[in-house]
Amino acid sequence: MIMQLGLAEQLRDRDSDAADRMVRTAQDTASAALAELRDVVRSVYPPVLSDRGLNSAVSALAARSPIPCVLETNGSARRPMAVEAAAYFVIAEAIANATKHSGADLLSIELGGPPALLTVEIRDDGAGGAKVTDGGGLAGIRRRAEALDGRMTLSSPAGGPTVVRVELPCGS
Secondary structure, three states: OHHHHHHHHHOOOOOOOOOOHHHHHHHHHHHHHHHHHHHHHHHHHHHHHHOOHHHHHHHHHHHOOOOOEEEEEHHHHOOHHHHHHHHHHHHHHHHHHHHHHHHOOOOEEEEOOOEEEEEEEEEEOOOOOOOOOOOOOHHHHHHHHHOOOOOOEOOOOOOOHHHHHHHHEEEO
């Protein structure tokens, strides 16, 4: 990208159309690099998961939430690493979405389910009306669940509450 911009600067006086094309190419390169960087950041396994487990990691997320958050954990059995990471990122994204869009005064997070299925439910008492849109946080939650053969359901009537439920299989 730096090289492309340097070439564009050299071309600016001689061939402004070529310089403009080079700047657009540099912009495209920067956008692609940023998308790749976001993917890498999203895929990093938080050390707190391996050190202390999902319940502790989610407890830390809840404690940092700008919206007061109640956490209920039903069982403390460890789940496969990929399942715990998916659940962690689902909850982090749901908290971020609620913070940005819901106007909620309270969040509740429930973790549970039988050994073969981790269920995650995030509920807010906000305005409701949440929808899954391409490129949005809820679409990311759905993709993360589906990548593990899980599913996401959303209930968000006007006036609230909004409930995001994710089921993640833990079987072999």
